[in-house]
Amino acid sequence: MRTLLIAFVVAASPLAAMAPALSQGKSQGSSQGSSQGSERPAKPLPAPAPKQTTSNPCAAFGPGFVQVEGSATCVRLGGGIGVGVGSSSRR
Template sequence: MRTTLIALLLAATVTPAAAADDRRLAPKPAPPPKQTTTTNPCAAYGPGFVQVEGGGTCVKIGGALDVGVGGSSRR
């Protein structure tokens, strides 16, 4: 009786795990790469400038981070 119960429990847990592999969806194909322009209309402004998509504006995004730490000791 105990062996039969263990066999049924084992079969009940192994069967769904094996069936889950069959239900996997095929991966979606990768989208085609976008066409890039070979000329840079913003090259006259300097390195790092790019043209805004859908417009004729040239922008360059940059930034900096400044951290200052100080302390004093009173005795």
């Protein structure tokens, strides 16, 4: 147990020593971008196009039918589970 704790401390110490340097590097990088006045601000992203709602062309076949992508074929997936139990009284 003691060796496990020592191994953990030894493994974590380089990471703890690097953490302040990493955080300073990030803050310096962000201050460099704001000090340069020649950069233009980023353009906002365009709004996504609204999805067009289309009616289900397979609705005429009944509930559960869907159209196969890229074709005019309609399919219906379904399934069931059955269990049968029987006994005989012959001896």
